[in-house]
Amino acid sequence: MADTEPKKTRKRHHPCPELPAKRCHIDPPQSSSQRRHVPYSPPNELLRCLGLFLHQRYPKLNLSATRPIKWLKNIDIYLCIAGYQQVSFLSSGSVIFLYMLCRDLISSEIENMEQFKMSLFTCYYISYSYIGNELGYPLKPFLVDGSKTAFWEQCLSYIRIMSSKMLRINNNSLFYKAMLAELKAVGK
Numbered sequence: 619m620a621d622t623e624p625k626k627t628r629k630r631h632h633p634c635p636e637l638p639a640k641r642c643h644i645d646p647p648q649s650s651s652q653r654r655h656v657p658y659s660p661p662n663e664l665l666r667c668l669g670l671f672l673h674q675r676y677p678k679l680n681l682s683a684t685r686p687i688k689w690l691k692n693i694d695i696y697l698c699i700a701g702y703q704q705v706s707f708l709s710s711g712s713v714i715f716l717y718m719l720c721r722d723l724i725s726s727e728i729e730n731m732e733q734f735k736m737s738l739f740t741c742y743y744i745s746y747s748y749i750g751n752e753l754g755y756p757l758k759p760f761l762v763d764g765s766k767t768a769f770w771e772q773c774l775s776y777i778r779i780m781s782s783k784m785l786r787i788n789n790n791s792l793f794y795k796a797m798l799a800e801l802k803a804v805g806k
Contacts, residue, residue, distance in 0.1 A: 659710055659798065659802060660710070661708050661709055661710050661712075661713055663802075663805065664710055664713040664714065664717075664798075664801060664802070665687050665690070665691075665708065665713055666683070666687070666805055667717075667801045667802055667804045667805035668686075668687065668713055668716065668717050668720070668801065668804075669682075669683035669684055669685075669686060669687040670683045670804050670805055671717065671720070671721070671801070671804045672686050672720065672738075674804070675724075675726050676726065676728060676734060678728075678729050679728070679729070679730075679731055679734055681731075681734070686738060689735070689738070689739075690708065690716075690738075690742060691708065692759075693739070693742065693759045693760065694706050694707050694708050696759045697755065697756075697759065700756070702752060702755055702756065703750070703751060703752055703755075704751075705751075707745075707746060707750055707751075710798075711749065712745055712749055712750075713801075714787070714794065714797050714798050714801060715745050715748070715749055715784075715787060716741060716742060716745045717797065717800075717801045718780075718783060718787060718797050719741040719744060719745060719776070719780060720737075720738065720741050721800075722779070722780060722783070723737065723740075723741055723776050723779065723780065724737040724738065724741065725737075732762055732763065735762045736762040736763065736768075736769070736772065737772070739760045739761070739762060740760070740769065740772045740773055740776060741776065742760065743755070743757075743760040743769075743773065744773060744776055744777060744780075748784055749788075757769065
């Protein structure tokens with residue numbers, strides 16, 4: 619026998635009553651003259667530029683331009699093979715984001731390869747966590763010395779420093795274009 623009694627609906631309350639509830643607003647389609655044009659560069663070209671940037675910035679490390687890119691690609695391949703992601707993370711947008719972090723966070727005074735790798739891999743992990751497709755990623759491929767505590771402390775420190783720029787690069791197309799132009803200029 620079917621239940622003919624109407625179901626009672628409960629009014630949902632916002633968890634924080636002092637804050638207004640979010641409203642979903644869908645923008646009308648934009649005409650072609652109003653659309654934002656975001657320039658595109660192939661990820662491999664941007665990775666080459668990132669490698670050149672790192673090579674030029676850290677001459678004391680005797681670092682080739684291709685070595686740090688191989689490290690990044692190895693982590694990316696590991697995460698694909700291990701099933702943590704379906705496609706490569708290394709897209710144009712993620713390389714530009716990573717460049718911004720490396721440029722502002724990795725000290726040019728670093729003199730040892732272990733410190734450099736730890737800083738680079740921390741920036742890479744933050745990039746994955748911030749703009750990656752998955753909810754979480756394993757720490758193992760990003761750890762250099764095996765110390766989870768040092769890794770998390772560095773992550774939190776970097777996030778505190780870069781939080782506003784991380785939001786800005788996603789919300790401001792002019793800032794994104796400026797980062798792209800700066801990265802591409804390194805490769806010329």
